[in-house]
Amino acid sequence: MSMTMKDGRRRSIFATIAMPLLAILWTVPTIGLLVTSFRSREAAASTGWWTSLWEGGWTLDNYAQVLGDPSISGSLINSIVVAVPATVLPIMFAAFAAYAFTFIKFPAKDVLFIVIVALMVVPIQVAFQPMLDLLGPRGLGINGQFVAVWMLHTGFGMPLAVYILRNYMATLPHSVVESAKIDGASHFQTFWRLVAPMSSPAIAAFATLQFLWVWNDLLIAKLFLGGGENKTVIVSLQQMLGTQGQGTELLTAGAFVSMVIPMLVFFGLQRFLVRGMTAGSVKG
Amino acid sequence: MAEVTTTTPTRQGSDGAAPLELNKHKGSPARPVRVIVGAVGMAVTAWFVCNAFLAFAYYPGMFANSGILIGILGLVVGIGGSVLFFYFLNLCIEGFPTRFAEGLIPYAFLLPGFSLIALFLLYPTVQTIVYSFANDNSTAWVGLDNYTAIFSTGHFWSTLLNNLLWILIVPVLSVAFGLAVAVLADKLSPAGENAAKSMIFLPMAISFVGAATIWGLVYAYNSPGETQTGLLNAIVTTLGGDPQPWYQIDAARLNSLALMVILIWLQTGFAMVLISSAIKGVPEDTIEAGRMDGATEVRIFWQIVFPQVRATLLAVLITVLILVLKVFDLIYVTTNGLYNSDVIANLFFRKLFTDQQAGQASAIVVVLLILVIPILIYQVKSFRDQEANR
Structure with a gap:
């Protein structure tokens, strides 16, 4: 009886033992951080976090201090100010391009799309020196401002956005677009009324990926926003990682604070993320 | 073409402007007013958006120095601007x-x-x-000097070796773990499968800096004799060994391996999701046929399931490989390349940012660019094959 599950498959003893073990192994480091973030500096420095159940040393002070520090709470807001526009702005540009690639025949189409595929591989480091010139004091002089980072993330995210959206649009029934055309709708109308709404799962998937990427980014934030007033929470965390002694207890709480929003976004949109990533993006 | 598609039931989906059909076939003549209004509209929109964005940067005081206000206005101007721009276009x-x-x-x-x-x-x-052939403030040509400078240091070769190790180890292990988890989870009850997958997928939301903080608690080192607060050293000392400063051991590149574990931990969930959906796409009857023939589960996996998901495994491998080539944050916030643990992207950052040697930094990026060319060609080729089969 117990050899089969409700849906009739045979129960695998190996899987029922190995899988929970792996899942726990994967989660233990994060739990360690969570537990440590609720412990005082003395406790964390003298006993391992796994002993906290009997050793004690619990406190909420770390969070009170982190959230009370205007530099950290400010950087949390900065991260939102950076991530939301940098996530939303690429979508429309990419969606129009993806529409053209999917539903219109034109010369040089293949070559242009291959440029997109190729650029997804090119490391963004190639852009830094010229962009520092262009956005820095030698050029526009907007380095260190949110606008600079919005623009960079919009540009760097474009190939992936076009790629994901185009692959998803290719799975939409072409007959829908054809019949709209016969009804006299222009490409512009077809895009707004049919294709854009139908592509919303892929848009959500890209938005999730881009949001996580922008929120978690250290390199661009550090080079183009710096460690001053406009720094993101990840740069804050990186600065805290360098501290020794006094203040180390804030690191764990700070790390957890920096992880909460991406995790909420991630779990909220996980369904779309999986669907968007698997629809056409990696096909056998 | 029209004969084939007029029968589709979705016709009412667009707001049926049937009379236009006639118009369309005839083709409409030029309407210069529209062209001009459109062109002027585009120019004005672009001008306005650019100026608004520059104002956010130059005069934050105009927006009460409020990041939130600038963010909201940026969204409104950005989205509204692009809608208007496309409309005029x-x-x-x-x-x-x-x-x-x-x-x-x-x-x-x-x-x-x-x-x-x-x-x-x-x-x-x-x-x-171009910069890679110029001096540090890009004012004069220096020929191949930047390249000879980087290639003549032992540090650069050691860095390349590290990158090679990262490339060889991380993608393969991420895919292997992802495959193992996908296969094992597939054999659990749906509730168990979801819970297990979520736990393994979770690190994908965590930044490299956050991950370095998390693993800092695993690799933490206290002098021998003191209580070990790092999980790994606590296990080592419980088993009777001596505590080790993991990030400082460059013998057998152990510190790099310790850092690779973090990246594998982060990437396994990504691999698992894609592989899992490929496994679920394997037709049930091919597996059933294997069972009929009395094949063991292990044999069914290797001879029936594996060949059918191989393309996905390869695609995931390449995706992780591209990420690994650019790995920076993890090294920057842990060892910063000390103890022979440097990688190209971190070396680049140090040359550009700390040492202010833009010429050499550019040369390093060009080396990185050359390293990705084989992957780039492979990606383009596999994309073409995929399109041919579509």
Whole structure:
């Protein structure tokens, strides 16, 4: 009886033992951080976090201090100010391009799309020196401002956005677009009324990926926003990682604070993320 | 073409402007007013958006120095601006005679996206290659000096060796773990499968800096004799060993391996999701046929399931490989390349940012660029094969 599950498959003893073990192994480091973030500096420095159940040393002070520090709470807001526009702005540009690639025949189409595929591989480091010139004091002089980072993330995210959206649009029934055309709708109308709404799962998937990427980014934030007033929470965390002694207890709480929003976004949109990533993006 | 598609039931989906059909076939003549209004509209929109964005940067005081206000205005101006821009673009194009407009429209749709790509990716790539032959403030040509300078240091070769190790180890292990988890989870009850997968997927939301903080608690080191607060050293000492400063051991590149574990931990969930969906796509009857023939589960996996998901495994491997080549944050916040643990992207950052040697930094990026060329060719080729099969 117990050899089969409700849906009739045979129960695998190996899987029922190995899988929970792996899942726990994967989660233990994060739990360690969570537990440590609720412990005082003395406790964390003298006993391992796994002993906290009997050793004690619990406190909420770390969070009170982190959230009370205007530099950290400010950087949390900065991260939102950076991530939301940098996530939303690429979508429309990419969606129009993806529409053209999917539903219109034109010369040089293949070559242009291959440029997109190729650029997804090119490391963004190639852009830094010229962009520092262009956005820095030698050029526009907007380095260190949110606008600079919005623009960079919009540009760097474009190939992936076009790629994901185009692959998803290719799975939409072409007959829908054809019949709209016969009804006299222009490409512009077809895009707004049919294709854009139908592509919303892929848009959500890209938005999730881009949001996580922008929120978690250290390199661009550090080079183009710096460690001053406009720094993101990840740069804050990186600065805290360098501290020794006094203040180390804030690191764990700070790390957890920096992880909460991406995790909420991630779990909220996980369904779309999986669907968007698997629809056409990696096909056998 | 029309005969085939008129029968589709979705016809009412667009707000049936049937009379236009006639118009369309005839083709409409040029409407210069539309062209002009569209062109002027585009110019004004672009001008306004650019100035608004520059104002956010130059005069934050105008917006009460409030990041939130700037963010909201940026969203409104950015989205509103792009909607208006595309509207005028379309208006302008539709003003041309129909035949001409039909040919123009795909390029019009691509123009804004590709302008961004050209400005932020294509132009800088070329510029960086140019800079790699120039001095540190890019004022004079120095020929191959930057390249000879980087290639003549032992540190650079040691860095390349590290990158090679990262490339060989991390993608393969991430895919192996992802495959193992996907296969094992597939054999659990749906609730168990979801819970297990979520736990393994979770690190994907965590930043490299956050992950370094988390694993800092695993690798923490206290002098021998003291209580070990790091999980790994606590296990080692419980088993009777001596505590080790993991990030400082460069024998057998142990510190790099310790850092690789973090990246594998982060990437396994990503691999698992894609592989899992490929496994679920394996037709049940092929597996059933294997069972009928009395094959063991292990044999069914290797001979029936594995060949059918191999393409996905390869695609995931390449995706992780591309990520690994650019790995920076993890090393930067843990060892910063000390103890022989440097990687190309971190060396680049140090040359550019700390040492202010833009010439050598550019040369390093060009080396990185050359390293990705084989992957780039492979990606383009596999994309073409995929399109041929579509």
